[in-house]
Amino acid sequence: MPNTSYDALIIGSGQAGNPLATTLADAGQRVVLVEENLLGGSCINYGCTPTKAMLASAERAHQLRTAGDYGLQPVKPAVDMAAVVARKNHIVQAMREGVRSNLTQERQGITVLHGQATFVGPRTVRVALAGGETQRLTAKKVFINTGTRAAIPDIEGLQDVPFLTTTQLLDLPEVPEHLLILGGGYIGLEFSQMYRRFGSRVTIIEAGRQLLEREDDDACQALTEVLEAEGVEIVLGAEVRRVSRSEAGVFTLTAHTATGERRLRGTHLLVATGRVPNTDTLGLDQAGVQLDEKGYIQVNARLETTVRGVYALGDVHGGPQFTHISYDDYRVVRANLLHRGPRRSARQRPLPYCVFTEPQLGRIGLNEQQAREQGIAYRVATLPVSTIGRARQTGRTTGFWKVLVGEDDRLLGATVLCAEGGEIMSMFQLIMAGRLKYEQLQNMVLAHPTWAEGLNNVFRELQKPELKA
Missing domain, CATH: 3.50.50.60 (FAD/NAD(P)-binding domain)
Incomplete structure (x- = not known):
């Protein structure tokens, strides 16, 4: 069994592991990335990319059925599910090949192995390769990016x-x-x-x-x-x-x-x-890496595990399970290992997310439930989407915007249930990052007719929340 030493060993080709591999290689390090399944991780292969591609097909079908609302002859679509799946597969395959090219063709210093990695020591793993051979790998630093899988509840039958x-x-x-x-x-x-x-x-x-x-x-x-x-x-x-x-x-x-x-x-x-972490086959006990009661890897603010030089990135360490958080894990590790300057922490970072129903539900910062639980004083205002000119023009009038404002007149959080809710939520995130006061938004000149015009009006009825019994 060959024994090979590297500067960095990355287990899992997810949204944190892939950019980390290329960044470390560009910094002159010898990198090996081990992937048991498909390059690209959950987002590309069975998460965001395929789901949103198929949601786009479903939205087209809905538009045909509801065309009568816009003065057009409605059509009952004949859904060719095999063609919908084929379109999705084409998009996924192109992105998967992009990952492969980026790792194996456009960078020197990266070795990609397909197989199952199991720890046999703190920074040593045995890899059972897809072809049947076995390799033993050691590295100065190890990064675990193995993600999660569907949780199957214990239900009779x-x-x-x-x-x-x-x-x-x-x-x-x-x-x-x-x-x-x-x-x-x-x-x-x-x-x-x-x-x-x-x-x-x-x-x-x-x-x-x-x-x-x-x-x-x-x-x-x-x-x-x-x-x-x-x-x-x-x-x-x-x-x-x-x-x-x-x-x-x-x-x-x-x-x-x-x-x-x-x-x-x-x-x-x-x-x-729900989801469960892919940690049960890694042999983490052999490395001394500690897990929590649900099987997620315990990490500190720098995403280092209980073993020095071993890190966990992405969904496998628990917390919010979103692609953009996994990618930010990469940025945390990159800053702390390669950049000079202040340390970057994985704690207390913004958590934007979006549910891609139609209308979309976008969220940033605190909602009312969280503000009450944390004892934070706030004022709240809600704007029905139907009052926004762009909504009436497009016929997408379902939903509301809700904002929470603190005692300093700055935004604490926003809930946006609206067409393009994720994009509008991102505007609120920028407002929070810039620490703008809500009065500045009320008086801002915004192009007409856009969704963004709601920023002029959403704060109009700010009031203290009603006390709940």
Whole structure:
């Protein structure tokens, strides 16, 4: 078994590991990157890229059906699901090849190995290569970027039926007749609207009292109404206790609800109940790397694990699981290892995110629930999207903007449920980064007619929040 030494060993080709590999190589270091599955990580292969590509197809189908609202003849689209999947695959493959080219053709000093890495010491791993050979690698520094996979709940009968994860559903070449979605988080919501627009009956089954448990009640209620208006059935407060499948291929979910037992039936079942870290096969105990109770790697503010010289980046160390946070993990490590100047921390950084339903739900900073929990005084204002000229002109009037302002007249956070909600949320993020006071936005000259004009008006009715009993 060959024993090879490198300056840096990166396990996992994700949104933190790939740019780190090229940056370290450009700095003159010898880098080896080990990937067990596909180059590009979850975002490119079964996360953001394929999901948003297929959401775009679903949006086109919705536009054809609703063309009558704009004075055009509506059309019932004939959805060619195999073609939708093929388009998605073409986009994914191009991005995957871009990663491969960047790592293997455009940079010297990077070795890419396909295989499973297992620690046999603090900074030593054994790699079982795809071809059957084995290599032993040692490095001055090791970076773990192995991500997460779908969490499968412990429900009677679930392991005995052919349920789908999001990865498998994205490759399904036909439109499900009736898709059951177990889980009401942002993944479940995006897939529910997507497949409803493709023509499926869709039922979301959620154990909690509302969708998107971390959001304020008004945002959850508004999104619930949006989905229900499109024909998505939503069952809340439903604890699924048993899953079965008949000989005819019909799934039955037996759930306990506040009104008694309920049985939900469908032709396909998507399990979207969260993620678990890919740490169980890494042999981290051999390295001395400590995990938390859920299997995530424990790290400090510099993303270093309990073993000196071993780092964890991306979803595998827990916390918010977003591509942009993983990429910022790369920037934290890059700054602390390669740049002179103040240390960069992975703590207390902005957390923007967006749920890509239509309308989108964009979030930055604090919402009301978080401000109350932290005891932070705030004023709040809500602007119905229907009051924005651009919304009326385009017919995209569903949703609202909500802003929280602190005692210093600066923005604490924003919730944007709106067409292009992610882009508008990013404007609020820039406002917060620039520490502008809300009065400056009220008096700013903004081009007409744009969505941004809402910045002139959203703060108009600022008031203290109502006290909740």
